[in-house]
Amino acid sequence: MENTLIPLLFYSISACITPGPNNIMLTASGANFGFLKTIPHMFGILGGMVGLFALTAGGLNLIFEQIPVLQTILKFAGACYLLYLAWMIATAGKMNGEIKTDSKPFTFIQAALFQFLNPKALIMGVTAMSAFTLTGDDYLYSALIVILVFAIVCLPSISVWVGFGVGIGRFLSNDLHRQVFNWSMGLLTAATVILILQ
Numbered sequence: 491m492e493n494t495l496i497p498l499l500f501y502s503i504s505a506c507i508t509p510g511p512n513n514i515m516l517t518a519s520g521a522n523f524g525f526l527k528t529i530p531h532m533f534g535i536l537g538g539m540v541g542l543f544a545l546t547a548g549g550l551n552l553i554f555e556q557i558p559v560l561q562t563i564l565k566f567a568g569a570c571y572l573l574y575l576a577w578m579i580a581t582a583g584k585m586n587g588e589i590k591t592d593s594k595p596f597t598f599i600q601a602a603l604f605q606f607l608n609p610k611a612l613i614m615g616v617t618a619m620s621a622f623t624l625t626g627d628d629y630l631y632s633a634l635i636v637i638l639v640f641a642i643v644c645l646p647s648i649s650v651w652v653g654f655g656v657g658i659g660r661f662l663s664n665d666l667h668r669q670v671f672n673w674s675m676g677l678l679t680a681a682t683v684i685l686i687l688q
Contacts, residue, residue: 495635498622502640505618506647510610511572511682513651515596518579518675520655521662523595528652534601536644539615540637542605546615547623547633554616561612568607569683575604576683580676610682614640 507513512535519528542550554561582593596604605611618640624632662668 494622495639498618498636498639499643501618501622502643503647505610505614506640506644507650509678511575511608511679512601512604512610513648514675514679514682515575515579516648516651517655517658518582518672518679519595520652521659521671521675522582522593522655522668524659525652525656527595528655530598531596531601532645532648532652534596534598535605535648536641537598538602538605539611539644540641541602542611543615543618543637543640546619547630547637551616551619564607564612565609565687568609568612569687571604571607572683573680576676576680578676579679580673582672 516528516531516535519531618636619633622632622636623629658671662671
């Protein structure tokens with residue numbers, strides 16, 4: 491396991507900090523609601539990711555191999571949900587200096603459950619468990635190490651995106667700027683669907 495720890499660390503950093511649905515949504519949330527109101531969203535991502543990785547370690551990837559259509563169904567469900575989220579992001583935020591009453595940041599539960607439909611998270615989990623776990627008696631130990639490394643790396647990585655959003659939010663002083671930003675983030679979220687369905 492020691493031989494794979496450094497590659498695992500680099501993989502987890504690159505997987506968690508690169509753009510994807512979570513990080514785009516966190517940027518939009520940081521810009522529209524601020525850092526503190528985005529914390530439940532951040533911890534929901536962390537909790538959902540740990541749960542997803544634990545299920546993957548427990549054999550979710552084997553189920554996908556046995557029933558490939560299940561992964562396809564999850565991929566399309568995730569794509570549909572991402573389009574819905576893209577719309578919510580595009581139409582979120584402040585209007586005339588006030589937060590729209592129907593516009594709210596993700597809750598812990600919403601963010602955690604989203605990980606099970608998030609194709610990037612599914613791919614991260616399957617890849618990490620396939621590439622960085624050991625076989626035989628060391629499997630459980632190595633799977634726990636993979637989950638622990640991702641859990642440690644996740645929060646600082648996604649915090650960068652929330653901070654980026656908060657910084658951008660300071661420049662969104664009028665409704666037009668905020669609407670342009672929200673529509674841009676919504677379109678970027680929708681664009682991830684194209685990558686998912688390829």
